[in-house]
Amino acid sequence: MGTLSGKTAVVTGSTSGIGLAYARAFAGAGANIVINGFGAPADIEKERSAIEKDFGVKAVHSPADMTKPEEIAEMIALGEKTYGSVDILVNNAGVQFVSPIEEFPIDKWNMIIAINLSSAFHSIRAAVPGMKKRGWGRIINTASAHSLVASPFKSAYVSAKHGIAGLTKAVALELATHKITANCISPGYVWTPLVEKQIPDTMKARGMTKEQVINDVMLDAQPTKEFVTVEQVAALALFLCGDDAAQITGANLSIDGGWTAA
């Protein structure tokens, strides 16, 4: 029996990167899982079945697109229908686009706000009634160091991440007497496909080589000079789900190698 046995966790954007590490950490503690996100069907099936096989829990995939409110509600309903409850909700799906503001494509702005911010509003809205009814819940939002500080060329991302930090605080206060906590985890640079993919655009925007982007932009911001690992981020999320974290709510927890201390 794991500490999360009998509980269900929905993790958005969990076909890759940090989200997949969250899903595997919760499964390791005994929770049933709803994974979500895009990818080749065979790759998603491989990750889904590996969660079941590695941890002896159940896992289903919701194909919900985080830009579509009705699909987000269906994702929460899928968890409730399949397992009887959604106890842990992790809003993690996120995308990045790097551009000077005067050239920033309007559709990219709208997409980043929808996926990185509004999707959390829609999923929390759908999951809270069940959590309130059962008198227990954990809401964890993957924010970012960019919820606390800014970088140039990331106007949409920084706006969405500052927004999710505010949303988290409002929700934490609303739910404070219901044994439901809401917190942000704010990683610095974690080596995932999201980070890898932004290297070419940053090279273009700043006129740098790949090595310069990695060392002079990314790790320059991180005093430890090391990337955060997905496992380290997932371990913090798992802690937030435990009884020891019952009084941590409305917090924005940095895991950024000292970035935002500077």
Ligand code: NAD
């Ligand atoms: P990733 O690219 O590896 O994973 C992103 C996930 O989101 C994937 O599963 C993808 O399929 C999913 N996704 C994208 N668009 C979607 C949509 N419309 N609907 C549903 N799913 C969608 O990225 P990651 O680095 O693991 O990032 C996860 C979260 O962590 C993001 O919110 C990101 O902003 C945040 N974050 C990442 C870092 C980092 O350095 N990697 C740092 C701070 C915060």
